[in-house]
Amino acid sequence: xxxxxxxxxxxxxxxxxxxxxxxxxxxxxxxxxxxxxxxxxxxxxxxxxxxxxxxxxxxxxxxxxxxxxxxxxxxxxxxxxxxxxxxxxxxxxxxxxxxxxxxxxxxxxxxxxxxxxxxxxxxxxxxxxxxxxxxxxxxxxxxxxxxxxxxxxxxxxxxxxxxxxxxxxxxxxxxxxxxxxxxxxxxxxxxxxxxxxxxxxxxxxxxxxxxxxxxxxxxxxxxxxxxxxxxxxxxxxxxxxxxxxxxxxxxxxxxxxxxxxxxxxxxxxxxxxxxxxxxxxxx
Amino acid sequence: xxxxxxxxxxxxxxxxxxxxxxxxxxxxxxxxxxxxxxxxxxxxxxxxxxxxxxxxxxxxxxxxxxxxxxxxxxxxxxxxxxxxxxxxxxxxxxxxxxxxxxxxxxxxxxxxxxxxxxxxxxxxxxxxxxxxxxxxxxxxxxxxxxxxxxxxxxxxxxxxxxxxxxxxxx
Numbered sequence: 001x002x003x004x005x006x007x008x009x010x011x012x013x014x015x016x017x018x019x020x021x022x023x024x025x026x027x028x029x030x031x032x033x034x035x036x037x038x039x040x041x042x043x044x045x046x047x048x049x050x051x052x053x054x055x056x057x058x059x060x061x062x063x064x065x066x067x068x069x070x071x072x073x074x075x076x077x078x079x080x081x082x083x084x085x086x087x088x089x090x091x092x093x094x095x096x097x098x099x100x101x102x103x104x105x106x107x108x109x110x111x112x113x114x115x116x117x118x119x120x121x122x123x124x125x126x127x128x129x130x131x132x133x134x135x136x137x138x139x140x141x142x143x144x145x146x147x148x149x150x151x152x153x154x155x156x157x158x159x160x161x162x163x164x165x166x167x168x169x170x171x172x173x174x175x176x177x178x179x180x181x182x183x184x185x186x187x188x189x190x191x192x193x194x195x196x197x198x199x200x201x202x203x204x205x206x207x208x209x210x211x212x213x214x215x216x217x218x219x220x221x222x223x224x225x226x227x228x229x230x231x232x233x234x235x236x237x238x239x240x241x242x243x244x245x246x247x248x249x250x251x252x253x254x255x256x257x258x259x260x261x262x263x264x265x266x267x268x269x270x271x272x273x274x275x276x277x278x279x280x281x282x283x
Numbered sequence: 284x285x286x287x288x289x290x291x292x293x294x295x296x297x298x299x300x301x302x303x304x305x306x307x308x309x310x311x312x313x314x315x316x317x318x319x320x321x322x323x324x325x326x327x328x329x330x331x332x333x334x335x336x337x338x339x340x341x342x343x344x345x346x347x348x349x350x351x352x353x354x355x356x357x358x359x360x361x362x363x364x365x366x367x368x369x370x371x372x373x374x375x376x377x378x379x380x381x382x383x384x385x386x387x388x389x390x391x392x393x394x395x396x397x398x399x400x401x402x403x404x405x406x407x408x409x410x411x412x413x414x415x416x417x418x419x420x421x422x423x424x425x426x427x428x429x430x431x432x433x434x435x436x437x438x439x440x441x442x443x444x445x446x447x448x449x450x451x452x453x
Contacts, residue, residue: 003302009346039342100426105336186425
């Protein structure tokens with residue numbers, strides 16, 4: 001299998017050069033990080049712009065969070081020292097569940113965000129962590145990850161380069177958890193979910209609750225978050241929130257799982273996430 | 284277009300089509316130990332080491348590998364002997380890599396089609412974690428499908444290879 005129509009494989013040495021090649025290329029021009037989706041799903045591509053020589057493979061601890069370059073592979077992120085202690089190691093915990101090491105050694109964080117697969121475990125996690133994405137379209141922009149997939153930034157994305165992602169620090173009274181349901185560990189998620197909960201005096205003061213693979217792209221479950229905020233964070237409110245997720249989350253059936261099954265999974269997934277958050281908060 | 288690869292320690296200047304995959308290229312120039320399986324990144328039969336990390340060569344464009352180092356199953360026995368690839372930094376006195384020796388000893392090869400890719404994944408694992416748990420071994424070969432043996436013997440072999448490698452140091 002090869003890309004029979006590919007005429008140019010270009011490796012620019014600067015972001016400006018990469019952007020010029022992107023904006024002035026033929027219609028079937030694509031950026032390439034690890035290239036998994038390009039090889040699998042872009043058979044008609046004519047020009048590829050490889051970002052690997054732009055020094056975007058890094059994981060840096062900064063004062064307010066962790067900065068991850070777009071061409072950082074999933075393995076590099078998983079093994080990076082700054083993420084090991086971040087929210088109890090939630091990032092490596094999730095990355096261990098993503099695909100196989102063979103794919104994690106190749107796939108990049110920027111490529112994951114650009115491909116925007118609805119089953120992506122990483123997008124679900126990063127939405128819960130309130131991640132920002134950095135884009136370059138001649139100017140550098142920092143936008144909340146959720147904005148990347150809607151509104152003006154979705155349009156910008158077609159003519160811009162994702163340069164990285166930033167996951168912010170959270171207060172010490174914050175914990176996170178993630179759940180993925182799949183046929184095998186290697187398989188893509190039938191549904192996944194993630195929670196980030198901040199507590200104050202045993203009450204939930206902030207909540208970010210996300211579900212992905214519904215089968216649509218991950219999104220926040222705002223009604224569940226609202227049900228949690230201000231309430232004592234205990235078994236009763238967790239069960240209530242999980243039932244809220246089941247009854248309000250938009251799910252749909254496809255060839256991989258029925259809507260009823262996904263509705264069941266979302267309740268169980270949110271409940272297990274929140275229980276784990278409670279255990280981590282008390283531990 | 285022209286690229287330069289170091290394959291099993293040997294520098295090769297190669298002419299490729301821009302859209303050619305590394306799998307196709309390696310087999311075209313004689314590395315038939317790199318197996319063509321699913322070509323969708325599911326089976327792992329085509330795994331090679333790209334700068335010391337195992338990847339599905341069916342998903343890597345040869346152009347992307349320009350300037351990088353590739354190790355195929357044909358070069359595995361030599362890989363790591365001189366370069367301190369393994370944390371223990373020791374060579375072994377065997378024409379086979381410890382992983383190959385362990386697979387033979389454990390009877391971990393049946394039809395053999397998955398074996399090169401499985402060994403490459405194991406090589407990556409043991410280079411970064413010479414004392415893996417069974418769970419870590421299972422995760423390391425999660426992308427390598429074997430339709431013959433049910434994985435028990437391969438897991439046993441990789442565990443044994445880890446012992447061999449650690450034993451070189453002790």
